[in-house]
Amino acid sequence: MGEFDLIARYFTRPARRAALGVGDDCALLAPAPGMQLAVSSDMLVEGRHFFAGTDPEALGHKALAVNLSDLAACGARPLAFTLALALPKVDEPWLAAFARGLLALADAHGCELVGGDTTAGPLNLCITVFGEVAQGDALKRSGARAGDDVWVSGAPGQARLALDALRSAWRLPEAVLATARARLERPTPRVALGLALRGVATSCIDVSDGLLGDLAHVLDASGVGATIEVTPTTALIAASACPTSAGALFDAETLPLTSTQLQGCVLAGGDDYELVFTAPPARRALVRAAGAASATRVTRIGRIEAQPGLRLTNAEGQPVPNDFAGFDHFA
Amino acid sequence: MGEFDLIARYFTRPARRAALGVGDDCALLAPAPGMQLAVSSDMLVEGRHFFAGTDPEALGHKALAVNLSDLAACGARPLAFTLALALPKVDEPWLAAFARGLLALADAHGCELVGGDTTAGPLNLCITVFGEVAQGDALKRSGARAGDDVWVSGAPGQARLALDALRSAWRLPEAVLATARARLERPTPRVALGLALRGVATSCIDVSDGLLGDLAHVLDASGVGATIEVTPTTALIAASACPTSAGALFDAETLPLTSTQLQGCVLAGGDDYELVFTAPPARRALVRAAGAASATRVTRIGRIEAQPGLRLTNAEGQPVPNDFAGFDHFA
Numbered sequence: 001m002g003e004f005d006l007i008a009r010y011f012t013r014p015a016r017r018a019a020l021g022v023g024d025d026c027a028l029l030a031p032a033p034g035m036q037l038a039v040s041s042d043m044l045v046e047g048r049h050f051f052a053g054t055d056p057e058a059l060g061h062k063a064l065a066v067n068l069s070d071l072a073a074c075g076a077r078p079l080a081f082t083l084a085l086a087l088p089k090v091d092e093p094w095l096a097a098f099a100r101g102l103l104a105l106a107d108a109h110g111c112e113l114v115g116g117d118t119t120a121g122p123l124n125l126c127i128t129v130f131g132e133v134a135q136g137d138a139l140k141r142s143g144a145r146a147g148d149d150v151w152v153s154g155a156p157g158q159a160r161l162a163l164d165a166l167r168s169a170w171r172l173p174e175a176v177l178a179t180a181r182a183r184l185e186r187p188t189p190r191v192a193l194g195l196a197l198r199g200v201a202t203s204c205i206d207v208s209d210g211l212l213g214d215l216a217h218v219l220d221a222s223g224v225g226a227t228i229e230v231t232p233t234t235a236l237i238a239a240s241a242c243p244t245s246a247g248a249l250f251d252a253e254t255l256p257l258t259s260t261q262l263q264g265c266v267l268a269g270g271d272d273y274e275l276v277f278t279a280p281p282a283r284r285a286l287v288r289a290a291g292a293a294s295a296t297r298v299t300r301i302g303r304i305e306a307q308p309g310l311r312l313t314n315a316e317g318q319p320v321p322n323d324f325a326g327f328d329h330f331a
Numbered sequence: 332m333g334e335f336d337l338i339a340r341y342f343t344r345p346a347r348r349a350a351l352g353v354g355d356d357c358a359l360l361a362p363a364p365g366m367q368l369a370v371s372s373d374m375l376v377e378g379r380h381f382f383a384g385t386d387p388e389a390l391g392h393k394a395l396a397v398n399l400s401d402l403a404a405c406g407a408r409p410l411a412f413t414l415a416l417a418l419p420k421v422d423e424p425w426l427a428a429f430a431r432g433l434l435a436l437a438d439a440h441g442c443e444l445v446g447g448d449t450t451a452g453p454l455n456l457c458i459t460v461f462g463e464v465a466q467g468d469a470l471k472r473s474g475a476r477a478g479d480d481v482w483v484s485g486a487p488g489q490a491r492l493a494l495d496a497l498r499s500a501w502r503l504p505e506a507v508l509a510t511a512r513a514r515l516e517r518p519t520p521r522v523a524l525g526l527a528l529r530g531v532a533t534s535c536i537d538v539s540d541g542l543l544g545d546l547a548h549v550l551d552a553s554g555v556g557a558t559i560e561v562t563p564t565t566a567l568i569a570a571s572a573c574p575t576s577a578g579a580l581f582d583a584e585t586l587p588l589t590s591t592q593l594q595g596c597v598l599a600g601g602d603d604y605e606l607v608f609t610a611p612p613a614r615r616a617l618v619r620a621a622g623a624a625s626a627t628r629v630t631r632i633g634r635i636e637a638q639p640g641l642r643l644t645n646a647e648g649q650p651v652p653n654d655f656a657g658f659d660h661f662a
Contacts, residue, residue, distance in 0.1 A: 024472050024552075025404035025537060026369035026462070031361075037368060038357035039445065041459055043415035045452030073356035084374035084457045114370065117457075121376030126415045126448075126457035128372055131357070141355050206356060221355075 010099040011083065011113055027114035029080060031132055037079075038131040038138060040070035046123040051166070056094045058185040059125070060101030065189045066208065067129035068109060069273040072194030073206040075139040076131030078111035086121030109191060139197060139204035139277070144222035148202055148278040150302040151287060153190050156211050157262070158183040160269025170256050187273040192294035197277060200286045204277040210268040212324055215276050216310055222278075228302035230263055231315040260323075267312075268324035278304055341430040342414065342444055358445035360411060362463050368410075369462040369469060371401035377454040382497070387425045389516040390456070391432030396520045397539065398460035399440060400604040403525035404537040406470040407462030409442035417452030440522060470528060470535035470608070475553035479533055479609040481633040482618060484521050487542050488593070489514040491600025501587050518604040523625035528608060531617045535608040541599040543655055546607050547641055559633035561594055562646040591654075598643075599655035609635055 031037050044063050046052055071078055106113060162180035165172045197204060203222055205214045219226055279287050291298035312320040362368050375394050377383055402409055437444060493511035496503045534553055536545045550557055610618050622629035643651040
């Protein structure tokens with residue numbers, strides 16, 4: 001099967017929101033008057049971002065999800081995306097499953113595939129995503145102010161909990177692994193929360209490299225510092241990794257991890273695609289309403305301060321050493 | 332050096348045309364009122380699109396050039412691009428040279444790097460480019476009409492002439508190789524010609540996979556056929572591969588290639604990034620004026636016909652068999 005047949009069979013659909021879609025030299029996009037186009041690119045490499053042999057349907061989902069997460073962090077509404085795909089060989093069942101996972105998530109967000117490229121090569125997926133946001137409404141990294149609360153969505157840490165279990169660093173109870181693995185392989189981009197936070201959050205970023213590492217980018221861009229309480233964040237992962245029928249918090253003590261390992265997953269694990277954002281204390285009710293409107297848990301984990309740097313404390317306000325280096329692709 | 336240092340050192344410049352550039356979750360682009368955004372993605376893989384060990388400065392040039400060529404084919408003015416880069420290791424001299432070649436071409440076209448991604452992995456470059464074109468002005472593949480002339484820019488075939496020389500399929504005189512190799516490694520995207528052809532050409536495509544193969548996409552999209560005269564196209568390559576001081580045509584007879592090999596380079600070689608376009612005979616003077624305005628040679632090579640299919644003739648109008656299969660990435 002040639003390249004053009006491949007595109008036609010698996011990736012071509014009638015253009016809807018784009019003026020011109022797959023099959024010309026360029027796609028044509030026309031943002032509505034007064035709207036800006038938010039643009040982000042992410043590349044996923046086999047062996048680096050996913051294991052060889054990963055379920056292609058989950059991979060299709062994740063490749064788009066990590067890009068939608070960037071739109072979420074800007075408060076932009078998904079509009080369209082391009083896909084560039086390097087494949088070692090044409091494997092039709094693999095492609096069909098990949099396209100199914102990719103396009104199901106695209107449809108769920110009204111995000112249209114408008115173009116791209118296919119080539120032979122080591123497995124590599126590069127998606128560029130386009131969203132719309134009204135002039136001045138985009139959430140940026142640079143808006144955090146001293147006195148703001150620091151919030152996080154969902155329950156970060158699960159992706160790393162699963163990843164290291166799959167790498168045999170530890171063994172997890174089956175139910176915990178299943179839940180955590182779903183976060184690793186099919187993360188939920190927090191698009192609805194990002195949209196609900198426009199006009200509420202003062203800054204926002206998505207957690208791809210690790211909560212503390214990504215928060216540090218917000219602090220740098222905003223020229224501020226922060227203190228994060230380690231205890232409530234640690235509880236987050238325990239709460240969601242194994243929800244009980246009674247809805248009670250899972251007892252982290254029963255996981256075969258040290259407290260430091262568990263905190264490491266939460267604070268430096270990465271790959272969760274949750275949002276970390278800031279907002280003044282006067283907007284706590286608005287933040288909770290945004291969480292409720294988007295059916296997304298939001299948890300307050302710390303405070304922005306004028307003093308630069310990132311400090312950790314325990315529940316009693318005592319300093320905790322920050323031994324959690326952010327994941328870095330070239331570290 | 333970490334990922335963020337790498338981006339800061341080699342790829343970050345102050346945002347100019349973009350509302351928000353490198354360093355946030357998304358870049359923000361705002362096309363002018365009445366303008367559409369033309370979008371295209373191309374992925375370049377080592378060993379597939381360029382040899383291992385290719386001069387990184389030339390590679391930076393080419394990675395952007397092939398994307399600008401897609402904008403040219405749509406008659407769009409370059410605006411911005413994103414770069415996703417997978418690198419086997421952080422090699423600073425390589426990166427500095429790559430960025431130099433990339434950004435020199437970007438500056439020449441006023442095309443701003445607004446975001447992207449870097450990761451470890453087999454060498455892979457994915458660029459998504461954005462251009463502006465007024466609503467209704469974009470050149471498409473679907474506008475060719477029976478009776479239109481078929482035109483080509485520049486001198487297609489040189490890239491393949493050089494490629495196969497580098498692969499030792501044939502030896503070229505040093506001066507011919509140098510000229511042809513420059514077309515292979517540092518192609519000139521025909522952006523100025525594409526802009527000049529708005530309102531003149533009825534359809535347009537860039538030659539990435541081979542003249543006949545890419546023209547076939549125009550014919551398919553337009554629901555027409557064409558007859559191409561082989562002789563003048565063959566002369567094109569000879570004319571430009573080795574310009575003499577007197578400006579006389581190079582004598583193709585002295586190249587160590589058969590006539591069929593030479594025609595194969597021109598008609599099916601690919602990788603030249605010239606434009607193939609159509610226009611009614613009444614606009615021949617306008618097409619020549621567009622060529623002159625953009626300092627780009629334009630040559631009439633055939634005619635669009637109602638009868639579907641692609642036919643080749645010699646200078647006497649006698650049919651020539653079409654043995655020149657288009658290059659296909661998965662063929």
